[in-house]
Structure formats: structure tokens, C-alpha cells
Amino acid sequence: MQRESMEVDVVIVGAGPAGLSTACRLLQLAAEAQTQISVCVLEKGSEVGAHILSGAVFETTALDELFPDWKDRGAPLNTAVTGDDVYYLSGPEKSLRFPGLLVPRPMHNDGNYIISLGNLCRWLAEQAAELGAEIFPGFAAAEILYHEDGSVKGVATGDMGIDAQGQHKDSFEPGFEFHAKYTIFAEGCRGHLGKEIISRFNLDASSDPQHYGIGFKEIWEIPPEKHREGLVVHTAGYPMVGASYAGSSGGYLYHFENHQVSLGLIVDLAYSNPHISPFDEFQKFKQHPVIRQYIEGGKRVSYGARALNKGGLNSLPRMHFPGGLLIGCDAGTLNAAKIKGSHTAMKSGMLAAEVLFESLQGAADGTEPKKDLDSYAARFRASSLFAELYKTRNFSAGFHKLGFWLGSALVFVEHNILGGRFPMTFRDRTPDHAQLKPAARCPRIDYPKPDGRISFDKLSSVFLSNTNHEENQPCHLKLLDPSVPIEKNLSLYDEPAQRYCPAGVYEVVAEADGSKRFQINAQNCVHCKTCDIKDPAQNIQWVAPEGGGGPNYPNM
Numbered sequence: 001m002q003r004e005s006m007e008v009d010v011v012i013v014g015a016g017p018a019g020l021s022t023a024c025r026l027l028q029l030a031a032e033a034q035t036q037i038s039v040c041v042l043e044k045g046s047e048v049g050a051h052i053l054s055g056a057v058f059e060t061t062a063l064d065e066l067f068p069d070w071k072d073r074g075a076p077l078n079t080a081v082t083g084d085d086v087y088y089l090s091g092p093e094k095s096l097r098f099p100g101l102l103v104p105r106p107m108h109n110d111g112n113y114i115i116s117l118g119n120l121c122r123w124l125a126e127q128a129a130e131l132g133a134e135i136f137p138g139f140a141a142a143e144i145l146y147h148e149d150g151s152v153k154g155v156a157t158g159d160m161g162i163d164a165q166g167q168h169k170d171s172f173e174p175g176f177e178f179h180a181k182y183t184i185f186a187e188g189c190r191g192h193l194g195k196e197i198i199s200r201f202n203l204d205a206s207s208d209p210q211h212y213g214i215g216f217k218e219i220w221e222i223p224p225e226k227h228r229e230g231l232v233v234h235t236a237g238y239p240m241v242g243a244s245y246a247g248s249s250g251g252y253l254y255h256f257e258n259h260q261v262s263l264g265l266i267v268d269l270a271y272s273n274p275h276i277s278p279f280d281e282f283q284k285f286k287q288h289p290v291i292r293q294y295i296e297g298g299k300r301v302s303y304g305a306r307a308l309n310k311g312g313l314n315s316l317p318r319m320h321f322p323g324g325l326l327i328g329c330d331a332g333t334l335n336a337a338k339i340k341g342s343h344t345a346m347k348s349g350m351l352a353a354e355v356l357f358e359s360l361q362g363a364a365d366g367t368e369p370k371k372d373l374d375s376y377a378a379r380f381r382a383s384s385l386f387a388e389l390y391k392t393r394n395f396s397a398g399f400h401k402l403g404f405w406l407g408s409a410l411v412f413v414e415h416n417i418l419g420g421r422f423p424m425t426f427r428d429r430t431p432d433h434a435q436l437k438p439a440a441r442c443p444r445i446d447y448p449k450p451d452g453r454i455s456f457d458k459l460s461s462v463f464l465s466n467t468n469h470e471e472n473q474p475c476h477l478k479l480l481d482p483s484v485p486i487e488k489n490l491s492l493y494d495e496p497a498q499r500y501c502p503a504g505v506y507e508v509v510a511e512a513d514g515s516k517r518f519q520i521n522a523q524n525c526v527h528c529k530t531c532d533i534k535d536p537a538q539n540i541q542w543v544a545p546e547g548g549g550g551p552n553y554p555n556m
Contacts, residue, residue, distance in 0.1 A: 003156060005177035008038040008134075009360055011154055012184045013141045013193060015043035016052060017117070018328025018345035019186030020124040021066060025353035027131035028066075037360055039133045040178060041125075042157065044140035046548040048125040049118035051188075051527055053217055053306040053556045054342060055252055055262055056117045057081065057109055057232055061384070062346035067127065075123055077113040079256040082230030084109050087290050089238035089251075095290050104408075105415045106337040106392060109232050114256040116555045117342055140547035144193055145177060151371045152323030154179040155193070160546055163472045181369060182356055183324035186349065189307045190529040192543050194330035203317035203326065209431035210332050211311040211396050214530045216282045216502065217264040217556060218464075222298035224259050231255040234339070235291075236404060239284040240267060240276075247271025248404060250339070251285050253294060260301075261294060266308065266339075269432040269500075269534050270400060273442040277499040278530075279305075280447040283455035292454060300456070303464040304556050305502035307529045310336040310396045313389040314427060319380065322371040325352045333385065337392035337411060347385040355379055391420025397428035436536045439494040458504040462524050466552035467503070469523045469545055476545035477505065477520050477531065484539045485518035493536055500534050502526065526551045 010026065012019040023039050030037040045051040058077065063070050070077070086098045086107060125135055142158030154177060161172035185194045189212070198204050233253040240249035247268055254262040265285045267278040285291060309315070309332040316333070319326045327333070327348040334341030355376045359369045380386050394414060399407035414422040450456045469476075479485070489495045490508060495518070497506035503526045507519040527550045532542040 003174045003177050005179055006040070008040050008178060008180050010037065010039045010182050010184060010356060011178040011180040012039065012041045012186055013155055014186035014188060014191070014330070015041050015048045015125055015135060015137070016121060016186060016188050016328065016345065017124065017342045018330070018349040019184065020121060020128050021062065021346040021349035022184055022186065022327065022352045022356075023128040023133040024066060024124065024131060025350040026356055027128070027133060029353065029357040031131065033361065035361065037357070041128065041133055041135045042139045042141050042155070042178070043135065043137045044544055044547055045137060045550065046552055047137045048135065049122045050137075050552045051550055052118035052121050053215070053304040053553055054117035055217065055254060055264060055339070056115055056342060057254060057340065058113045058115045058117070058120070059338070059340055059343040060111070060113065062343040062350065066346065066350060073127070076119040077115055079114040079230055081109040081112045081114060081232050083228070083232065085231065085233045087233070087235045089235050089288055089290060090241070091238055092284070092287070093289060095288070102412065104337065104411045106335070106411075107234065107339070114230065114232065114254045114262070118553050118556050120342070138548040139176070140544040141193060142175065142544045144196060145179070147323070150322065152183045152197075152321065154183055158544055158546060162474060164474060166474060169472070181360065182373065184352060185324065185326050185330050186328045187330045189309050189329040190532055190542075191330040192532070194326050197321060197326055198317050201321040203319070203321060207317050208311060208314045208397070208427055208429050210309055210315040211428065212269045212307050212432055212533050213266040213310050214269060214278050214305060214500070214502065214528060215264060215266045215308050216279070216305050217262060217303070218300050219302040219555060220261050220263055220295050220298045220300050221259055222261055222294055226294050227259045227261070228255050229257060233290070238288060239281045240271070247273070247276065248399065249281060249285070251291065252339070253291055263291065263295065268310070269307070269530065270435045272435045272437045273445070274436050274439050274493040274496040275442055275445045275499070277445070277447060279458055279502045283450060284447070286454050295454060300464065302553065302556060303461040304551055304553055305526055305528045307533055308341065309334045311428075312336055312396050313393040314397060314425065316389075318377070320373045320376045325355070325373055325376055327352050333389065335388060335392055337395040337415070344385055344388065347383065348380075351379050351383055351385065352376065391415070394422060394424070394426045397426035400428045401426055433534055433536050433538055436493055436496065438492050458502065462503045462526065465526050466554070467524060467526055467550060468552065469525070469549040471523055473546050475520055475522045476543050477522050477525065478541040478543060480539050480541060484537050486516050488537060490516060497531055497535060497540070500530050502528060502530065506531070
């Protein structure tokens with residue numbers, strides 16, 4: 001069945017901070033020049049913000065530039081940071097609070113806000129729509145379209161109404177094609193189309209491998225007497241300390257309005273022990289007295305998980321290619337030293353808009369538009385975004401190579417003494433999936449059972465994420481070789497997918513005849529992308545399910 005198509009100037013894949021900022025800035029420039037530019041934004045979530053998850057302490061620099069009157073426009077920035085507590089957790093009961101003078105400057109949060117990034121994206125979508133953008137929630141871009149010369153032509157959404165065997169159901173509807181002069185990929189961390197673009201155009205030829213963490217988040221309602229609105233708490237060390245782990249983690253707890261806190265843990269996916277379960281490390285983390293003192297007696301109301309980039313500038317691929325741009329966390333612009341990626345994603349999108357406008361305006365004046373927006377590279381290098389990422393380029397690799405204490409010393413000297421002008425650049429060229437050691441060489445880890453008050457199991461947690469997929473559809477978690485999980489990963493690594501997945505998607509099931517079977521519970525998937533990143537054989541490929549499927553985060 002032939003697909004219908006729509007011609008636009010710019011199609012943006014992903015209604016996150018990068019994609020929406022691109023749309024807003026591009027349409028602002030068009031309005032100033034009194035010209036028309038057609039922009040559409042595709043979002044795989046059921047609504048804008050449904051798949052957005054972040055801590056989040058938000059730096060306003062990009063928003064100040066994009067909408068200087070954001071307060072008057074009602075942007076949902078309601079809780080200013082009033083204090084910073086930074087701890088090193090040396091064990092399950094022990095902690096050391098760092099004096100403010102010893103905290104690296106990137107971690108200072110004066111002038112920042114504790115927000116729901118999902119709600120900010122909903123607001124940005126309203127601004128983009130008012131400016132003239134067409135926004136299509138529930139439209140999952142599933143395929144990249146190419147011209148005969150190899151340049152990107154646009155994207156197609158996935159077919160709807162196909163059953164698990166690949167047959168058309170009565171509800172079948174073919175996908176829709178969006179043809180554009182330029183296609184902007186802003187899918188967030190480990191975007192599946194961005195991954196294809198990087199490979200097809202060899203965009204990472206001069207980059208270190210990207211590095212990742214898995215971030216967990218819960219929202220808790222806590223007793224009013226324990227709530228300190230505006231307080232930001234960060235931790236390092238426990239639970240990922242000790243010889244059993246050879247990994248690292250960092251925790252956070254942010255007090256925002258309505259007696260609520262955002263609580264989470266980021267586990268570095270460069271860990272080497274395949275017995276590690278990041279989800280269960282998060283449950284242990286919540287039992288530490290530094291965290292438990294706030295949430296004990298409270299109620300957990302939300303849960304989610306999402307991978308995040310942490311490689312920084314050294315891992316950034318080339319961000320332009322024939323027919324479009326790769327921006328935000330799809331490229332990896334997060335500033336890991338600040339633990340912030342929203343303002344950097346927004347700025348990358350605003351730079352994209354300026355380059356797009358120049359090319360489209362030139363075409364309107366009779367100049368043939370360039371297929372490859374290579375001017376983005378120079379604009380990026382001249383920007384405040386590049387300057388910020390350059391100063392923090394050693395953060396991730398420094399910790400990987402030097403460990404926590406020497407890595408912390410490096411960050412302190414680099415930023416508090418040298419102002420980001422450290423003379424060396426550390427490189428980390430081993431990808432996260434290649435860090436795992438054979439299970440037989442690593443100590444097993446016995447995790448305590450959840451108590452149902454502070455710690456919980458995976459399935460009750462997934463329930464709080466409001467995750468839903470149409471069950472009778474092709475599995476969106478593809479195995480390149482179905483034999484690998486049992487024949488290779490199980491014997492070598494005790495099949496780590498059953499532990500690194502935060503949603504209980506992967507199981508090793510014992511059959512009656514004594515054999516083992518790898519089971520994928522795709523309906524549980526919260527779209528975190530950890531399996532696509534950490535599988536040691538790189539055998540799991542995450543692709544888009546039917547549009548609207550996945551988590552439905554209301555306030556994350």
C-alpha cells in the first residue's frame with residue numbers, strides 16, 4: 001500500500017528541549033524576516049513530555065536567550081535552588097559532606113531551578129505551536145528516507161496495525177512520509193535513527209566512543225516537616241563502591257514544590273561486573289541515612305529510567321550530514337560535570353535554527369540550498385556551548401582513568417583553580433559494552449529484598465511509569481542473532497540483560513526439559529535504551545514501536 005507524504009521545509013524528529021528549541025528559534029527568525037518556513041515536529045510519545053525524564057536542575061542560559069520574557073509567558077520554573085549539599089557516601093551508613101569551597105564550580109547551582117523537564121517541554125511546544133510549528137505527538141519516526149544521491153530526504157512513521165507475526169490487522173494504516181529540505185534528529189540519548197545516521201555517514205570517525213549512564217528517577221511526596229523547598233542534594237560513592245563493582249554512581253535528591261522531592265541515581269554503564277543490577281543499586285541507595293531521612297514516611301508517586309550521555313566533547317560526532325543535523329543528546333551535548341543537558345540541548349537546537357534559516361533564506365533569494373549544512377561546525381565551535389563543553393571535556397574520561405578521588409581532584413583543579421584551562425585532554429576509547437568481564441571472574445552480588453516502603457521491585461515500579469504498548473505488534477527489541485543470549489551471553493556473562501534492564505523486559509526462563517529460553521517482555525519497556533548500549537555482543541537493537549507506546553510520564 002502506497003504511503004501518503006507531506007512536503008515541508010524542516011522536519012524535526014523529537015519534541016524534547018533540542019527539537020522544540022530548534023522549531024521556536026527558526027520560526028522566530030522567519031517572523032523577524034517576514035518570511036514563511038514550514039516546520040513540523042514528530043514525537044513518538046502519546047503527548048509532548050510523555051517520554052521526557054530528567055532530574056532536573058535547570059540552568060536558564062539558553063531559555064533566557066530564546067525567550068527573555070519566559071517568566072511573563074508562564075514557563076514552569078517555580079522552584080529556585082536555595083542550597084547545595086554534596087556528600088561522599090563511603091558505605092551503607094557512612095557519609096562525608098563536602099564543604100562548599102571544595103565543591104567543583106560546575107556543581108554550584110546558584111540561579112538555577114528545580115523543574116519537571118517534561119512540563120517545560122510541554123510549555124515549549126505551546127510556544128512553538130503559537131509561532132506556527134505543526135507538532136504531531138504519537139507519530140514515531142521509524143525509517144529514514146534517502147535521495148538517490150544518498151542525502152537524507154526525510155523520515156517515515158511506522159505502519160500501524162501490524163500483528164506480532166507481521167500480518168496486517170483490520171486496523172492497519174500505512175506509515176506517513178515527511179519529505180523535507182532538512183531533517184533534524186533530536187531524539188534524545190541513543191536515538192535509533194541518530195545511531196543509523198552516525199553509522200551511515202561515519203560521523204564518529206574522529207570521536208571517542210560515546211559513554212553512558214542509566215539514570216533512575218522517582219518522585220516522592222514527603223512529610224511537610226522534612227521538606228526544604230529549593231534544596232539540592234548530590235552524592236557520590238555508595239552504593240557503587242568496592243572491589244565487587246569496578247564502577248561508579250552518583251545520586252541526587254531535589255526538593256521542589258508541593259512537598260515533593262525528585263530522587264534518583266545515575267549508574268555509569270562502564271561497569272565491569274555483569275552481576276550488577278543498576279535498579280537494585282538504586283533501591284540500596286534509598287536506604288542510606290542521607291536519603292532515607294527525607295523519604296521515610298513518604299509516598300512514592302512516580303518512577304522512570306532513561307540512559308544519558310556522559311562522554312562530553314571528546315565523544316561528540318560530527319553533527320552535520322547531507323540533508324540535516326544531529327543535535328542535543330542525540331549527538332551527546334550533555335555537560336556531565338554539571339549533570340545538566342537541557343540547556344546545552346536547547347542551545348544546540350538554537351544554533352541549528354540559525355544555520356537552517358541562513359540556508360533556507362538563501363534558497364528563497366534564488367540560491368541553491370546546500371545539502372550539507374557544514375557551516376554548523378564553525379558556528380558550534382564559536383559558541384558558548386562549545387566553550388562550556390571544552391572546559392568540562394576531561395570529566396568523564398578523568399574519572400574512568402583516575403578513579404573517584406583523583407578524578408575529583410582533577411575536576412577541582414581544572415575548574416576552581418585553572419578556570420577550565422587544564423593543559424591535557426584525557427581520552428577514553430573503550431566503549432561501555434566492551435567493559436564487562438566474564439561472570440566467573442566477578443563476585444556475585446546478593447541484593448536485599450525490597451521492603452515495600454522505601455525499596456520496591458521492578459514490576460511495581462514499571463506500573464508507576466504508566467507504560468503501555470499494544471501487545472499484538474512486532475517486538476521493537478530486535479535480536480540480530482537470536483542464539484546469542486543463551487549460547488554466548490548466558491555462559492560468558494550470566495546474561496546481564498536480565499539485570500541491567502530497569503523494567504524486567506528480559507528474562508532467562510528454564511524449560512521443563514532443562515533447557516533455557518530468552519524471553520523479551522517488550523510491553524514493559526520504558527524506552528531507556530540501556531539494552532541497546534550495554535549488551536556485550538551489541539546484539540539488541542532498539543527500534544520504535546507503534547506511536548504512542550511506552551511510558552506516559554505526567555510530571556517527570
